[in-house]
Amino acid sequence: MDVTRREVVRAKGRFASGNLVRLGLMAVPFVFFGLFFAYPVAAIVGRGLRPEGAWAFSVLGEVLADPAIGRVLWFTLWQAAASTALTLALGVPAAYVFARLEFPGKRLLRAVLVIPFVLPTVVAGSAFLALLGRGGVLDGLFGVRLDTSVWAILVAHVFFNFAVVVRTVGGLWAQLDPRQEEAARVLGAGRAAAWRRVVLPALAPSIGAASLIVFLFTFTSFGIVQILGGPRYATLEVEIYRQTADLFQLPTAAVLTLLQLLVVVLLLAWHARTVRKRESTLSLVPAEQTAHPPRGRGQWALLWAVLGVVGVLVVAPLAVLVERSFNGPDGYGLTFYRQLFTDTGNTTFPVPPIAAVGNSLAYAAAATALALVVGSLAATALTVRRGAGGPGRLVRGFDALLMLPLGTSAVTVGFGFLVALDEPPLDLRESWLLVPLAQALVGVPFVVRTLLPVLRAVDVRLRESAAVLGASPLRVWREVDLPMVGRSAAVAAGFAFAVSLGEFGATVFLARPDAPTLPVAVARFLGRAGEANYGQAMALSTLLMVVCGATLLVLERVRTHSAGEF
C-alpha cells in the first residue's frame, strides 16, 4: 500500500524533481564561476570602461579604430587558424597511427606526447628558443634562426597542441568499428573513398572538438608568443598584458578583453550549433580489438613518418631543454641544479628557487581538489535525466559557460582577481587560496570534458535495474555511477593537476614574490640576462617536465579506453 502511494507521488513529481536536482547540482559551479570568473572579469572591464565613475564608451571606438590594434587582431586570428590547420594536418595521421597500429613503446610515447600540452607555455617557449633561437641547435648546425619568424610560433603551437588532436581524434578512431570501412570497401569503395565517406564523417565531431580546443588555445596564446614573437608579433593576449602591466592602459586592455571574449563566445556558439547537428550514434567497439601491427608498405611508411614528426617536433625540443639544463659553464654537470638551492637574497628571488617546486605542488593540489569538486558537480548536473526530451537550453548554455575560461584572457582573470577580490567579505589578497582558485578555473573544463562522456555512456538500464532492486537515486549514483567514473575521475584529476601546474597567465599576477610557482620562477629567470639565469631556467623547466611526465605516466596506467575528450 505504502509503496504504491509513494509511486504515485513520485510519478507526479518526477518532472519537477529532475530539474530541481539539476539546479541544486548546478548551484556550486554557478556560484564558483560567478564569484571567481564573471565578477573579476566584469570588475576589471568595468574599471577600464568607467575610469571616473562614468561610462567612457568613446574608448571603444578609439581602440577599435586603431590600425595597430587591427593588426594585432588580424594576426591573432590568422595565426590561430594557421596553427590549427597545421596541427590537424600533422595530428590526424598521428591519431590514426596511435589508434590503429600496434608498435613497441606506444604507451610511453603517448605519455610523452602530452607533456608539451601540460608544460607551461613559458617553458615550451624557452625550449623552442633553445632549439630555434640565437645560439640554438639549428643556429649551431645550419646557421638558421627562426626565433623571430612566425614559423617559430606556429611550430611551437603544433608542439603544444599535437596531443589534443592525437588524443581526441585518436580516442574515437580507436573505437570506430573497422567493419564500417570494410562494408564500404565491399560495396566497391576504394581505400580513399571509404575513408572519406565513412571514416571521416564518423570522426568529424571529434575533429571539430579538437579544432575548437586548439583554436581557443592558440587564439589566447600568451607565453609562447611573448617569448618567441619578439617585438613584431603580438596576440590579443600579449597586447592585453602589455597594456595592463607595462603601460597601465586599463581602458584599452578592457576593450581588448571584451573583443577576445566576443570572438570566443561566437566561436563556442557556432561550434555548439554545427557539432550537435553532426553527432550521430556510431558503432563503437573496444579499442583493443582494432589495433594491429603495421601491414604493408603504406602503413610502415606512415608509422615512420609520424614517429619522425614526433621526434623532431616533440621529443627534440624537450631533449634540448634537458641538455641545456646540464650544460653548465664548466661542461656538463649539475651546476645549475645546485644553484637552484642557493639563497641569493636578491629581489627576484627572496627565497631559494627550489622552493618553487613545493609551492607549485601545493597550489596545484589545492586547485585540483577545487576543480574536481566543481567539475564533477557540473558534469553530474549535465547528465541528470529530465522526464522526456533532450537537454534543454539551460543545460546547453551551462555546458558552453564551462568552456569559457579556456578562451578568456588569463591575464585579465589574474588582474581581475587583484582588482575585485580586495574588499571584505571577499578580501582574498592575503589568502593563500588566491592562486589555486585562479588555477582551478582552467582545471574545471578539463574535469567536465573528461567525466561527461563517461557519465553519459553509463547505460541507463544499469541505473534502472539498480533502482528496481531498491536503490535510492543517491544510492544508484554511489553504486553504479561512481565505480564506473572512478577511473576517469582519476584521469580528470591528473589533467587538472598538470594544467594547474603549468598555469602562467593568471598566476604571474597572483603569486607573491616570496612564493613563486615553477612557471613564474622560470619566467623570472628568463627575464634576466646571463648564462646562469638561463641555465637555471632550463633546470627548473626540466624539473617541471619531470613532475608533469610522472603525473602523466601514472595517468596512462589508470586510463580507461573510454576516458574523456582530451
Added chain:
Amino acid sequence: MLELDGVTVRFGTRTALEEVQLAVAEREIVCVLGPSGSGKSTLLRVVAGLQDPESGAVRLAGQDQARVPVHRRGVGLMFQDQQLFPQRDVGGNVAFGLRMHGVPAERRARRVAELLGVVGLPGAEHRAVASLSGGEQQRVALARALAPQPRLLMLDEPLGQLDRGLRERLTRELRRIFTELGTTALAVTHDQSEAFALADRVVVMEEGRIAQQGTPLEVWRQPASEFVARFLGFENVVTATVHGDGVATPWGKAPAPADWPDGEVRLLVRPTGVRLGPAGTGLRCTVEARTFRGGSGSTVTLLLRPAGGGPPLEASCPLGEAPEEGDVVGATLDPDELVLLGGA
C-alpha cells in the same frame, strides 16, 4: 563461380582455416555451418579480400583474386551486425554501392526503390537507420548488399539476432529473393535450421577444416563424424561392437547392415530410432526428463535413464504417446536409424 583451393589462414599460432577446398557453382546457395571459432567468418573475409590467405588461392569465375583489391572483386558481404552507416539514411545506405560504381543518380533512385520493395520496406528511403528495428536493419543491409548486383553475395550470420518467427519468415524470403534474382550466395551460420532451410548445399566446418559437405538432407541423414553428429544436436553417440550381422550397443543389440566392418565402431542412434514399449520389452529405462519444444511436428524429446546403468538415451516420440516423467518404459533400437560414424 567461386573456388577456394587449399586456403590456409593463421593468426599467430592459431589456425583459422586449414587447406580449405570449396567450390560454389553459379546460382547455388551454399551455407557454411559450424560452431563459433570454427573459421566461418574468416572464410568470408578471405573471399572478400579483407583477409589475405597465408597460402592457397581464391578464384572467382576462374580468375585468381590474389592481386585484386577488395572493392574490385565484385562480391557482396552482409556483415553479422549489419554495419549500416549511421550517418546516412536508409536510402543513402542502399545507394552507397551504386554510387561507388558510378551509377547515375536517377537510375540509382529507381534501383533503391526497387530493392526496398524486394526486401519488404517500400518507401523507407528517408528513414534514419537508428529508427529501424532489428529485422528492418537486416533487410536494409540485404538491400544494400544486393544493390550493386554482386556476382557472389556472402552473408555472415544473416539472421543471427532475430527472433524465431521473423527468422523463419526471412529465411524463406531470402531463398525466394536469391532464386528470383539468380544470386549466387555463400552464407555462414551456427544455426542448423537456418542452414538447412536456406541452402542447396551445406558445408560443416570444424576448427578451420571442412568436416562434411552435402545437401541438407544428406548431412542430416548421414553425419560424417561424431563432431558433425554432435553439432547437429545428436546426443546418442556411443562405442559399439559389430560382429557379423549384429551390433552390440550399451543399449542392447540390433541387426547391422552387411557392409559394416567387424570390430569397435562409433555409432549414432537417432532419437527417432528409439522405439518405446511397455516395461519388460527391450531395455528397461526410467523417463528422467521430458521436453516439448513446440512447432508443427508436435514431438517430445525424452531423456531415458537405463535401469542397469550405462549412458542416458535420448528418444523422441509423438506428443500423444509420450510417457510421463518417472514412468518406466522398455526401449528397443530401430536398425534403420543407426548411423555408423567415420572419423575420430
